[in-house]
Amino acid sequence: MAILASQARPYRDFLTPVLHSRFTKASLYTFALCYFIAIWMGKMEDLFWSWFPIGPAGMRASLIFICSLMIYVLRVAQWHVGQRSTESPSETFKKYTLRKATFYTIGIYALSAFLYGETYIHSRTPAARLSYTEAGKAYERIKLNERPVYLRCLFLSLAVAQGIVHIWKDYDKIQIPLMRPNKERKDEAQIATVLPSAKKPLQLLRQELMPMAKTAGTFASATLFIGSVVYFLALRKVIWSWHYRFARNIHALAKTSKPSGLSPFLNLIFMFAVQGTLLALLWQFTNTAFDAYITQEPLKKGKPITSDSKDPNGSLLNGLKSKKPEVKAIAFWELALITDSFNDRRKTIYGELDRKKAPTFKQVTDICLAEINEISNRINAALDPMFRSEDADGKKELTTPISLVPQISQPIKNGQIAGPGFAPETRMQKIESVTSQIARAHSSPQNAQNAQARKYLKQGQKKFEERAQEAEGLWVKYTNQFAASPFGWPFRTCIRHTANVVVNGAPYSRQSSIVNAITTLTNLTVASLKEDEYGQFNTEVPQMVRVFTTAIKKIEEYMESLQVHWTDVDCLKKPEAERKDIPEVNVVLDTLKEGLERILGAFNEYLSPMGMSRVEIQEAKKLIAKPSVPEIEERRRR
Structure with a gap:
């Protein structure tokens, strides 16, 4: 039934x-x-x-x-x-000060x-x-x-x-607390010595x-x-x-x-x-x-809180699907504890194949992979503002509306056509563009032959550019001083906060749910070799490897492209090799690599028959390979 x-x-x-x-x-x-x-x-x-x-x-x-x-x-x-996940103190103040x-x-x-x-x-x-009140004297009030x-x-x-x-x-x-993948799992007799007591x-x-x-x-x-x-x-x-x-x-x-x-x-x-x-x-x-x-x-009493339920895993799935982030985070924590230390309860996840909608292990895997996929979606949205994630039906939202009326082009012009040229981008290019327009406006075939006039124009343009450079230098100097002062502290955009918003989510960090989801999938995958009696869980392993690989690549790609904002004076004081060392991001990245390493170690010889290409397997192995000493030195130089 x-x-x-x-x-x-x-x-x-x-x-x-x-x-x-x-x-x-x-x-x-x-x-x-x-x-x-x-x-x-x-x-x-x-x-x-x-x-x-x-x-x-x-x-x-x-x-x-x-x-x-x-x-x-x-x-x-x-x-x-x-x-809380915000990019600057001023954003935090604006977001949380005037709320109810x-x-x-x-x-x-x-x-x-x-x-x-x-x-x-x-x-x-x-x-x-x-x-x-005070009585005072008899005749006083x-x-x-x-x-x-x-x-x-x-x-x-x-x-x-x-x-x-x-x-x-x-x-x-x-x-x-974050449950990291353990190389040696604990059993129920050992858990009492590890977990905090009352x-x-x-x-x-x-x-x-x-x-x-x-x-x-x-x-x-x-x-x-x-x-x-x-x-x-x-x-x-x-x-x-x-x-x-x-x-x-x-x-x-x-x-x-x-x-x-x-x-x-x-x-x-x-x-x-x-x-x-x-x-x-x-x-x-x-x-x-x-x-x-x-x-x-x-x-x-030393057991997961859902153990008293007639359907423990069903109640846990309800918690994992909860719309309240707090309830969902605790459910992920309990799930990670179950897969890490409660062997009998973990075995039931593999064995419940006739659950409505999908087997228990399939629903758990999909929920955990969705939590990891959100990292890639947030990074894609940060790198490309036009990015739209897939909806529940697997269809992507349209980034721009489609025009059904064809656009009719203008007739071709005869004669010489001047190209549009390059639009000025930097401040100095804009100044040069303005001065050149002034020079062209006051030029003509008659005075172009006048060498003295051209000389004065060039001298004036040169002095104008020098003054503009001096003004720009003073502006940069004073803005940097303001950012370094206590008055500029609320407006500093910290690279650590920016990376944490993108990787771990907002308005509150989802780091615990992400790490516990990674740990759950890793523990279930490794334990399935001995505990999955029906041999159904291994069908989910290729998808896990792909999702883990994509998430690792996206995080590394994003951290490589992330630039330190000029107002982040604390980060700019550090050596260049340490500026992108973000602890919150490193925890997620290291957990992904640890999980991928354990999954590949357990299913390395079975991945090809499961449908993974040789290129995908080599790419996953390359991501978890520890860099040599020369490679580390080269990264520091960069």
């Missing part, structure tokens, strides 16, 4: 519970930090009630935990796999800081002088207290600064706690200084007037009033220095805990 794709449960039915379980573990450790902050925030007069959970300490811990829970919700809503997610991020941090600040202010004793206003502004300033850092450093990024995230949090505390202290101190300057120079009068108008509706205040002052000021500074550091530490701990637990392997 055929295995129907509709019978397989969706991949999210297995991924979501695992993520929820990890989220719960991360939340428990975060709540422990919140409980410590709550104890520190409370009154130390009564030793029992200062820490007893069922009491003020527990209430404060719950409110502080809500502050961290907001950040968890933010991370769950906005996490993505892979780094940016304002949402800053708003969530502001709400978290507000709740934390209110929890702290209402936990203080009257001696801290943080109440909403009630006065508004500026001290809590200033403290709230500092907390909100800390939130805005943290939100900007969150967006700038892309805290929403999740880096999935204790490792906790160990990571313990190791990073002190560095996070130091960073939080520095961050709070910088916010205290900058926030105070902005408050006193720009915001104090505006905030006080709004606050006073609102308070007049609640309390019997005078019609007008000036800020009441912040004395004692040092005590207030100390309050924010401590609590601002703790709040920044809570945010950093929350982000670190989320990253530590979300990047654990897609395993449950």
